[in-house]
Amino acid sequence: MARERSRTRAYIPWWLWVIVLISGLWYGLRYYQSVREGTLSPALPVRVSPGTSLAVRGKDVAIVSGHLGYDSGALCENGLAEVDVVRTIVDQLARLLRNAGARVIVLKEKDPRLQGLRADVLVSVHADSCIEASGFKVARWGKSPHPRRDDRLVECLTREYASLTGLTFVRLHITEDMTDYHVFSKISEDTPAAIIETGYLGGDKHLLTRKSHLVALGIAEGIGCFFKEEPQ
Numbered sequence: 446m447a448r449e450r451s452r453t454r455a456y457i458p459w460w461l462w463v464i465v466l467i468s469g470l471w472y473g474l475r476y477y478q479s480v481r482e483g484t485l486s487p488a489l490p491v492r493v494s495p496g497t498s499l500a501v502r503g504k505d506v507a508i509v510s511g512h513l514g515y516d517s518g519a520l521c522e523n524g525l526a527e528v529d530v531v532r533t534i535v536d537q538l539a540r541l542l543r544n545a546g547a548r549v550i551v552l553k554e555k556d557p558r559l560q561g562l563r564a565d566v567l568v569s570v571h572a573d574s575c576i577e578a579s580g581f582k583v584a585r586w587g588k589s590p591h592p593r594r595d596d597r598l599v600e601c602l603t604r605e606y607a608s609l610t611g612l613t614f615v616r617l618h619i620t621e622d623m624t625d626y627h628v629f630s631k632i633s634e635d636t637p638a639a640i641i642e643t644g645y646l647g648g649d650k651h652l653l654t655r656k657s658h659l660v661a662l663g664i665a666e667g668i669g670c671f672f673k674e675e676p677q
Contacts, residue, residue, distance in 0.1 A: 499669040502546030506668060507564040507636070509628055510535040511571035514553035521575035521646050530572050530653050534643065537661035538570070542668070559631045566598065566668055567638040569628055572646050572653055579648035580615035581606060583641045586629035587621075591637070597674060598639045602667030609663035610652060612644055637671070 511531045512518035518527030539549045552558060573582070583602045585595035603614050626640050643660050644653050653660060 499541070499545035499547075499665055500673045501542055501665075501669055504547045504565040504672060505563075506542050506547045506549050507552060507562060507567040507632075508535055508539060508542075508549060509552045509554065509556070509559075509567065509569035511569060512554050515555050519572065519574045519646055525575070525646055525650070525654070527572045527646060530646065530657075531570050531643075534653070534657045534660050534664075535570050537658055538664050541661055541665040545665075545669075559628055562632040562636060564632075564636050566671060567628070567632060567636050568602070568664060568668060569626065569638075569640040570664065571640065571642050572644060573642045573649075574645060575647045576645060577647040578645045580613045580618065581610070581642055581644050581649075582615055582619050582623065583639055584619045584623040584626075585639050586626070587624035589629070590634045594637050595639065598637050598667075598671045601670035601674065602639055602641055602664065605666035605670050606641070606643075606663035609666060610644070610656075610659055612649065612652070 510528075512528040513532060513535075516528070518531070520526050535551060539551055542549045550558075550564070552562075583599050583606070585592070585599050589595045606612070607614055623640050623642070628640075629638055632638060641664060643649075643664075646653065
């Protein structure tokens with residue numbers, strides 16, 4: 446029997462081994478290029494179980510997934526699109542918050558449900574352009590009727606996001622597109638709201654596509670911080 450098995454192995458043609466080797470090298474190269482270009486964005490697990498320390502239990506949290514259902518947002522030469530990167534982050538963020546006991550609603554960019562929306566907090570998630578820069582931005586409505594409340598949300602998001610991701614807050618790059626973001630004027634003025642640009646698709650590509658769980662956790666911790674510091 447042993448001799449028969451030995452003869453079977455001997456009959457495997459050499460060219461078949463060459464094909465297997467070349468195929469393995471080709472797929473390995475493709476995987477490496479995908480990782481390097483940031484076009485490979487697996488759904489990494491969010492290891493947060495019910496009972497987490499996030500102070501969001503029983504809260505109504507609205508999340509806008511930037512550009513979803515409207516356009517691509519920033520679109521890089523390698524095919525990386527802001528709308529897809531943000532959607533992965535928002536999916537993980539929603540799971541984190543729900544696991545911690547929050548009631549979460551995920552909204553599209555021009556979602557009709559935004560009109561008059563009431564929630565305990567709203568955060569709109571975006572990513573920045575494809576340039577080789579690094580950093581994040583957080584802003585609230587420049588015309589907010591409750592500036593101190595919304596400033597507290599911005600401060601919490603800024604502090605916790607910087608701590609979790611290691612990115613720098615670039616206040617000087619905050620634009621009117623953020624402070625006059627269309628969602629702010631649609632929702633109820635009773636809803637605390639902020640917009641976050643989570644990083645640049647160019648310089649921060651690795652974080653946004655390969656460590657999106659940290660991005661989601663940084664936003665979640667910022668929301669939890671806002672509720673923890675809520676005046677009684």
